[in-house]
Amino acid sequence: MSSAISATSETAVKRPKLINLLFPSVITGLVLGVAGAALCGWLVNMVTTSISPDQVPNDDAVTAAVYTAWVLFFFIGIGAFNGIFKWGFGRKEPSEAEEMQLAGKDQGVWRYFRYTTDHKVVGMQYLVTVFVLFFLGSMGAFMIRLEQSVPGAIFFNPETYNTIVGMHGMIMIASTIVMVSGPFGNFILPIMIGARDMAFPRLNALSYWLLFAAIPVFFSTLALGGFPTGWTGYAPLSVQELTPGMDAYCFLILIFATSTTIAAMNIVTTVMVMRTKGMTWGRLPIFVWGVVFSVILSLTAFPSFIVSQMMVLMDRIYNTSFFLAASGGSNWLYEHLFWFMGHPEVYVIALPSMAIAAELTAVFARKPIFGYRLMVSSMVGISVLSVLVWGHHLYTSGSENALGGPYMLDTELISIPTGLFFLAIVGTLWRGRIWVTVPMLFIGGMLVNFVIGGVTGIYMADLPTDEILHGGMFVTAHFHFTLVGAMVFGFMAGLYYWFPKMTGKRLNARLGILHFWLFQIGFLGTFLSLFYAGLQGEPRWSANVALPYANANLVASLFAILIAASVFTLAYNVIHSWLRGETADANEWGAKTLEWAVPTPVPLENFEGELPVITSLPYNYGEPLPDLPSTPAPEIDITAVVIETPMQPQGED
Amino acid sequence: MSEANIEGNAGGASPARQEPRHMRRVLIIWIVSSVVVIVIWLLTVQFILPAAGSALDDADNITMSVFTIASIPVAMFVFVFLAYSLLVFKTKGRPTEDGIPLYPRPALQISWLGITSVLCLFLVIWGLFAFYQETSAATTSDTLVVNVTAQQWMFTFEYPQYGMSSTGAQMIELPINRPVIFHVTSEDVLHGFAVRALGVRVDANPGYTTSTPIVTPTQLGPDVVQCVELCGLYHSYMWEAINVVSADTFNAWILSQGGHS
Secondary structure, three states: HHHHHHHHHHHOOOOOOOHHHHHOOOHHHHHHHHHHHHHHHHHHHHHHHOOOOOOOOEEEEEHEEEHHHHHHHHHHHHOOOHHHHHOOOOOOOOOOOHEEEEEHOOHHHHHHHHOOOOHHHHHHHHHHHHHHHHHHHHHHHHHHHHHOOOOOOOOOOOOHHHHHHHHHHHHHHHHHHHHOOOOOHHHHHHOOOOOOOOOHHHHHHHHHHHHHHHHHHHHHHOOOOOOOOOOOOOHHHHHHHHOOOOHHHHHHHHHHHHHHHHHHHHHHHHHHHHHOOOOOOOOOHHHHHHHHHHHHHHHHHHHHHHHHHHHHHHHHHHHHOOOOOOHHHHHHHHHHHHHHHHHHHHHHHHHEEEEEEEEHHHHHHHHOHHHHHHHHHHHHHHHHHHHHOOOOOOOOOOOOOOHHHHHHHHHOOOOOHHHHHHHHHHHHHHHOOOOHHHHHHHHHHHHHHHHHHHHHHHHHHHHHHHHOOOHHHHHHHHHHHHHHHHHHHHEEEHHHHHHHHHHOOOOOOOHHHHHHHHHHHHHHHHHHHHHHHHHHOOOOOOOOHHHHHHHHHHHHHHHHHHHHHHHHHHHHHHHHHHHHEEEEOOOOOOOOOOOOOOOOOOOOOOOOOOOOOOOOOOOOOOOOOOOOOOOOOOOHHHHEEEEEEEEOOOOOO | OOOOOOOOOOOOOOOOOOOOOOOHHHHHHHHHHHHHHHHHHHHHHHHHHOOOOOHHHHHHHHHHHHHHHHHHHHHHHHHHHHHHHHHHEEEOOOOOOOOOOOOOHHHHHHHHHHHHHHHHEEEEHHHHHHHHHHHHOOOOOOOOOEEEEEEOOEEEEHHHHHHEEEEOOOEEEEEOOOOEEEEEOOOOEEEEEOOOOOEEEEHHHEEEOHHHOOOOOOOOOEEEEEEOOOOOOHHHHHHEEEEEEEEHHHHHHHHHHOOOO
């Protein structure tokens, strides 16, 4: 991947020395990472062989050493520690020019392959990574649908099938967690709040490259025998599993959760301290609120994710017994730790997408958000409630029967703030001047799917009905409705909306409409059939579809062909539009948030000249419109020109 | 919300033009469509939910149907308002003027909160009552006890009252109209024990024994015990056939398996 790009960038850059171009960069990172991993793997292999009584190496220890060394040496190679070393050895603070160099000034395309601190570079890196992961993950989904299209496991052997299911799940969970707060949270959010960069630019680069480093770790499971546990990685199955493919799963989570935690701290700090003058908390765009609540939730949730996998690794490598009942451990411990992460995590995914929907509805209905404070309080409510509901994943486990009632109450309570969200969106649409663009279509689809996903959620949240649905296909269909039908649709809306700002090119609208309808029809067909299969009692995770469920699964698989077509439509649209699409306007949609007030492509420090001053919410539609600035001028702040909105009384104060 | 868009709009649309009464229309559509969908649900529910094999499963099916009926108006509210807005309020191409700003009135917010809270509490209270009714039955001397041991990748059934144990991979029989309780445990990893038609489902935990509610099979015929927690390589094949039979057939089967009566 490097030679072509370095060749083009060499023309763009003022003839830097080849050595400066290659070092430090992802190439040196890969070289050093692989070398370090090989060396450490060899060393640990030697040591564990010599200390074990029967002269056998500890495979899990070797694998763990290889992964740890890979990450460490990759980051040495890519230059993540250069600044720290220089600082430690007493060099003075970096100069402005050095900071600009680090932010990728005048480095052309090559800056995307270096430890670049500019938030827009990080955002684009995330976007491309999310595309690649979504593509790979969806291929896994189509393999699962292929296997389940006919009774009897005939396409894959059980080991391969379980690995496909697990990889599909894990890839999709990881990429949906970063899909909004990665690309848009990094690229768009700082501009939205009127900042020149994130609060910690170096940590920003670190968070992306950690994600990058986790990808080869995870895919190495294919060479190490795969893993049979699915994305939940339940112990003691994960401890009992003999192949080192399981270690890849654990390390993916360790690295990924670290990356997300760093990104979360960075985003929270940025929003707290980097807002421009006049951007009070009450004037933050709703999208910013969504991302902030999401990353705060991930800060509370992900530590237990890391801890649980650390314990699994210790059980595997050192034969501790956190999860082995025979030695005093408990599988319930794992389930609680996992779902303490697992349920807030779906709201980590949900909140930014819901915020995208609210943000974009206001733009395309040309109306202020119906109840801005209502929307923010609804997100507060969801955030607080969602950390207390994990126990509903354990209704049938026998572990906390007395808590069934409270968990059920809390879970059902989440429907109240979620209902407020729907009220706000419907109210925003009501009597607007609705511009039905591709993003608006996706928001419509998202609302439909989210309602279905939400309503089916109450069956599993309720004790008596969970008795017949737990662990079944109904659960699978339900969380696909929320995570794919609602949240990925929200991401798609954001993608079509912000792509012109991020790349300077429009996505083709005709292909976008085709993409939407293929996706929506295929999605509804597939997962409504799976609801039916789940009601008949089909278990999850099963390659061997029993006869009573065969028809529903066949229908689901046929509809999945439409989803596959939509994936390829999107891939074609993105690649084609990016390379030779129409050039987008600076304010493509006539929106009033700050990212549309800066020129496209966005200059290195975002705002030329002074930072804008904010005097109102960016949703003051229905006010006399000022002339949109045709050229980027110092008074670019369109929101500042508008007369302050006379806010009508709102209910909650 | 009747305040018209005042000034500054290019073209200056007349604020006094005849507006159809959108709100009344959409509310009527909402009520009518909710009723229609509820009727459709009531007519088709027998084909959607499988026939119950026990009173417990029947109660679960009823709960599911009630929840569906309760949520249809909520879902239709969003669907109808969304569809109406997208169809009626859409502009041809890029809008040249803005929509009329609307802000929620306190009354609307409070009543929305109130209605959703009532619905939510209804779900919780109904659920608690239904669950209590299903699980409160006490063991009697008549109750058939079945000890289930899950292991990779099979279930073993033991009938302690008859001194008999199955050795896997064969049809297990249960007597009709007699309460049965399953005590479930696992020998290795986490498994799930589920019989859909009886409406019982509980995890098989290594090192612990969990019990299903007491359930009385009311339908003769075959059914299946499935593992519903991913348990490794052959999870897809981990199921056992069970058959609900008459008391006489059951006793004969027990004797044929080496048990005593």
